[in-house]
Amino acid sequence: MSKDPDCIFCKIIAGDIPCFRIYEDEDTLAFMDINPANEGHCLVITKEHAANLYKVSDAAISAAARSAKKVAAVVNAVVGPDGINLVQANGEGAEQSVFHFHLHVMPRRIGDELKMNWGHHPGDMERIKALGEEIAAAIGD
Numbered sequence: 254m255s256k257d258p259d260c261i262f263c264k265i266i267a268g269d270i271p272c273f274r275i276y277e278d279e280d281t282l283a284f285m286d287i288n289p290a291n292e293g294h295c296l297v298i299t300k301e302h303a304a305n306l307y308k309v310s311d312a313a314i315s316a317a318a319r320s321a322k323k324v325a326a327v328v329n330a331v332v333g334p335d336g337i338n339l340v341q342a343n344g345e346g347a348e349q350s351v352f353h354f355h356l357h358v359m360p361r362r363i364g365d366e367l368k369m370n371w372g373h374h375p376g377d378m379e380r381i382k383a384l385g386e387e388i389a390a391a392i393g394d
């Protein structure tokens with residue numbers, strides 16, 4: 254499986270950088286976004302290093318879709334948003350900032366007026382940690 258030693262998400266997969274992990278299987282890892290657009294914002298990443306949608310293998314994107322379905326259902330149950338968007342960016346013009354394939358699981362609130370360029374504002378780490386533990390426990394694997 255390809256890795257990039259300079260990639261922050263590859264470092265998270267390797268355990269060299271910590272994350273608030275919520276789910277993991279052979280091909281994917283899910284963890285809380287530390288700059289959440291809304292409460293419960295998390296990421297599903299492929300374990301394969303691929304910069305974007307054009308590079309990711311069919312097997313890896315299929316695994317990411319399966320994990321995102323599972324994670325989104327649990328985030329929906331635990332966080333209770335009014336809706337959830339799956340978002341995936343490719344290229345700087347799409348505001349991609351980490352060039353390792355990932356899906357954003359983004360809880361939405363009616364009237365939150367969230368825009369595609371939501372900005373990266375650090376969240377309350379204690380709250381993110383607690384919510385991550387709750388989601389991880391609810392996923393249960």
Ligand code: AMP
Nearest residue numbers: 272285286287288342348349350351373
């Ligand atoms: P994108 O801008 O679509 O490439 O998404 C990258 C996401 O990764 C952003 O929402 C960042 O907040 C998030 N991110 C970057 N570094 C970390 C990290 N160490 N732990 C959790 N989320 C991160």
Ligand code: ZN
Nearest residue numbers: 260263302353
């Ligand atoms: Zn990577």
